[in-house]
Amino acid sequence: MVTGAAEGNGGVPHGRLLVRFAGAVLSEDENVLRRARDALAAALGSPGLVDAAGVVGLFNAIDRVADATGIPLEPEKAAASADFRAALDLDRFAVAARE
């Protein structure tokens, strides 16, 4: 689900629609975004869509703070997430690996 490669909802209600919406907001395709927004609004209602858009916006910002300041992952989070980071090959995004 997180990498966008899986089908289904990943055990999260409306997971597929949420993943599609997040991708559409970060894309530049207005038609894709409109369809994703309408589908999510139909599934979650306006309050759900608003909160979803807020989370997408906030993490689009938090990622930039993290990447621009070079903060490391906390040791306890690194240990707890080691298995799925390896499974998803997420460590290739590590700040330390960049120039």
Added chain:
Amino acid sequence: MSEFLAPTAFPIRDDLAAAHARAWTHLARPGTWWDGAARVAIVAETRQASLCALCRGRKEALSPFVIEGIHDSLGQLPEIAVKVVHRVVADPGRLGERWYRGVIKGGLTEEQYVEIVSVVAHVVAIDTMARGLGLDVPGLPTPEPGSPSRYRPPGAKLGGAWVPWIEPADAGEGEAGIYPSDRPPANIMKAMSLVPEEARSFFDLVTHQYLPGAVMRDFSREYRAISHAQIELLAARVSALNRCLY
């Protein structure tokens, strides 16, 4: 329901609209290292970055360093500040410490850099949400007169990040309230602590646009119209798209 962004078919919670209004007011005020006019110029440049041909070319290149050129900027900020704004907006997933050190060597202070990152982050959070809802982004705020406070926390020092930060034990009166009192702060909370006013303002936005820190791990109830699981799925997907490990 308040309407900071614009009247909409998707009403925005009052507390969130109020947080957006506070953030917008904050951006227009003299900051700690940039004055109000410069901060509003950073807001405008943040939006301009998405139109920059050089940034687009670099984003598509195997390495951002292989393409030379001049940023399509609004011309209101020093070139080194434009470089930071555009890169943080357009290609954050490939930022590296060597690039950061080059920026500091190029003339920005660490404190100025952190304040730029904060202003960009405020704008990205609000503008991305507006895009998600199909709303126009808010107009530029009017800069307020005055001078930057130039307050550098005396306890700031290099830790695990590129930028200096404040450990909880080193926080003085000027840093009061930036960290939770009941648990260690996450590194993302320490990231902008070199400029405490920016950390305070950004985490006010975090509290209302995401969740308050105290309830992020309270799975006994839901605090938003979407569940913890739905929130974390969105957060993880956005971070994967941005190639952000953190």
